[in-house]
Amino acid sequence: GENVEQHPSTLSVQEGDSxxxxxxxxxxxxxxxxxxxxxxxxxxxxxxxxxxxxxxxxDQRIAVTLNKTAKHFSLHITETQPEDSAVYFxxxxxxxxxxxxxxxxxxxxxxx
Amino acid sequence: xxxxxxxxxxxVKRTGEKVFLECVQDMDHENMFWYRQDPGLGLRLIYFSYDxxxxxxxxxxxxxxxxxxxxERFSLILExxxxxxxxxxxxxxxxxxxxxxxxxxxxxxxxx
Numbered sequence: 001g002e003n004v005e006q007h008p009s010t011l012s013v014q015e016g017d018s019x020x021x022x023x024x025x026x027x028x029x030x031x032x033x034x035x036x037x038x039x040x041x042x043x044x045x046x047x048x049x050x051x052x053x054x055x056x057x058x059d060q061r062i063a064v065t066l067n068k069t070a071k072h073f074s075l076h077i078t079e080t081q082p083e084d085s086a087v088y089f090x091x092x093x094x095x096x097x098x099x100x101x102x103x104x105x106x107x108x109x110x111x112x
Numbered sequence: 113x114x115x116x117x118x119x120x121x122x123x124v125k126r127t128g129e130k131v132f133l134e135c136v137q138d139m140d141h142e143n144m145f146w147y148r149q150d151p152g153l154g155l156r157l158i159y160f161s162y163d164x165x166x167x168x169x170x171x172x173x174x175x176x177x178x179x180x181x182x183x184e185r186f187s188l189i190l191e192x193x194x195x196x197x198x199x200x201x202x203x204x205x206x207x208x209x210x211x212x213x214x215x216x217x218x219x220x221x222x223x224x
Contacts, residue, residue, distance in 0.1 A: 009152070032211050043116070043202055043215030044155075089154060093211070098143065098162065100213065102155040 006103025
């Protein structure tokens with residue numbers, strides 16, 4: 001089955017700096033890679049996703065890159081703000097999405 | 113907006129008690145999921161259901177059962193709660209053939 005590894009487990013940056021979180025996956029059948037943000041006291045919420053036919057996707061300050069050959073994908077947050085502080089999860093899934101596997105999570109702290 | 117609600121935000125139970133966690137979604141989604149979230153382990157799938165009265169085991173079903181009598185409601189049952197089931201429990205739902213999972217706010221269960 002799929003195994004998703006996520007690094008780092010904690011990340012602290014200064015406001016305005018960039019943050020990068022990396023994930024690797026093992027199953028070449030995975031073709032959908034979402035990123036979720038979980039704020040304190042809330043459930044995870046999708047912030048961006050990418051499918052295997054695309055190498056990069058951007059949405060304002062957030063971007064995700066995918067390298068299918070190396071089986072890794074990354075989340076990039078630019079111009080970080082204190083409200084970006086949260087736990088971020090990557091995940092990988094085959095098309096049917098009943099077998100989505102999550103990374104262990106990264107706790108991002110943005111210092112004002 | 114899709115809404116996934118969970119019956120309790122915090123729950124404290126004693127060892128051996130039967131525990132019911134309820135999840136309701138209001139968007140007519142076919143698929144529903146129960147995850148367990150523990151620090152450093154990410155989200156692990158306990159059970160999922162792709163239709164009324166249908167269920168499939170996830171990665172860690174031992175000690176849990178589920179019930180889906182109506183499309184909008186998915187219940188997680190701990191037949192005899194144990195201290196190692198102290199955790200955050202997250203429910204999610206998704207429409208078939210789509211990818212984004214919508215999560216509830218979670219139930220933090222403590223078993224004493």
